Amino acid sequence: MNLDWREAIDESDSECDDDGRHAVKPKAQRFYEYLKENADEGYDACGMSETTFTIEEFKFESNGGLPNPRSKNDRKQRLEDICQSIEFNKRKKMELYAVMGQELANMKYSYVKNKCEKCNQGASIYEVINHATCTKRNNIEKFFDKATSITGYTKDYINYFIHISNMCELYPKLLYASVSVDEMKRHRSYVEECMKEEADFWKVAS
Ligand SMILES: [Zn+2]
Numbered sequence: 003m004n005l006d007w008r009e010a011i012d013e014s015d016s017e018c019d020d021d022g023r024h025a026v027k028p029k030a031q032r033f034y035e036y037l038k039e040n041a042d043e044g045y046d047a048c049g050m051s052e053t054t055f056t057i058e059e060f061k062f063e064s065n066g067g068l069p070n071p072r073s074k075n076d077r078k079q080r081l082e083d084i085c086q087s088i089e090f091n092k093r094k095k096m097e098l099y100a101v102m103g104q105e106l107a108n109m110k111y112s113y114v115k116n117k118c119e120k121c122n123q124g125a126s127i128y129e130v131i132n133h134a135t136c137t138k139r140n141n142i143e144k145f146f147d148k149a150t151s152i153t154g155y156t157k158d159y160i161n162y163f164i165h166i167s168n169m170c171e172l173y174p175k176l177l178y179a180s181v182s183v184d185e186m187k188r189h190r191s192y193v194e195e196c197m198k199e200e201a202d203f204w205k206v207a208s
Contacts, residue, residue: 029189030189030192030193031192033181033185033186033189033193034189034192034193034196036181037179037181037186037193038200038203040178040179040180040181041175041176041178041179041204042175042178043178044095044178044179044180045175045178045206048178059083059087060083060084060087060097060098060101061097061101062097062100062101062104062167062170062177064171064174065104066126066171067126067127067128067129067171068126068127069108069111069112069127070104070108072105072108074112077105077108077109078152080105081102081105081106081109081149081152081153082152084098084101084102084105085102085152085153085154088102093180094180094183095177095178095179095180096166096170096176096177096178096179096180096181096183096186097170097177097178099163099166099167099183100163100166100167100169100170100176100177101167102153102163102167103162103163103164103165103166103167103168103170104167106149106153106160106163106164106167107127107128107131107164107167107168108127109145109148109149110131110142110145110149110164111127111130111131113140113141113142113144113145114130114131114136114137114140114142115140116136116139116140117130117136118133118135118136118139120133121133121136128164128168131164146160159187162183162187162190166183166186169194169197172204173197173201173204173205174204174205174206175203175204175205175206176197176204
């Protein structure tokens with residue numbers, strides 16, 4: 003935590019802390035404003051013309067936090083396809099990262115075989131895979147090794163993509179934004195605090 007606000011400015015794009023909106027964070031703030039604008043534009047464009055998103059191959063489908071029934075091989079294939087699409091797609095929508103995160107969440111879930119009582123009783127997929135007791139019990143490092151070998155992303159990013167997919171379940175308008183995922187990750191705590199506060203904006207009217 004920075005006690006000196008000048009330091010807070012200098013480190014505005016460094017590791018995020020918990021002081022959220024009270025700190026002076028011009029870069030994070032600017033990024034958040036851009037993210038909002040971008041999500042809005044993407045959302046409007048999507049409704050107006052189909053042709054804007056011709057390269058879109060993967061659609062994020064909310065499964066209400068329940069695991070999807072895809073087989074191991076299907077999941078691996080799909081992950082590889084998504085990674086390829088990310089590589090070739092210049093204008094990357096958050097949606098691509100969200101579908102990847104969703105597959106990774108499902109894969110991680112499949113590694114948590116021995117669940118605690120609470121996780122066994124209808125906890126969401128995200129609750130289960132984030133429950134430290136359960137992940138420790140199930141040697142979850144194996145999952146990260148596997149996920150890294152398929153996607154080429156580090157554990158840190160794998161966790162972040164899973165997190166993005168969860169965020170998109172909660173705030174679907176995020177799916178329509180095309181911003182740098184690195185920047186998004188850098189300003190993570192600030193952005194999420196703002197999204198929570200402006201939840202109405204991020205929830206798409208259906
Ligand atoms: Zn548990």
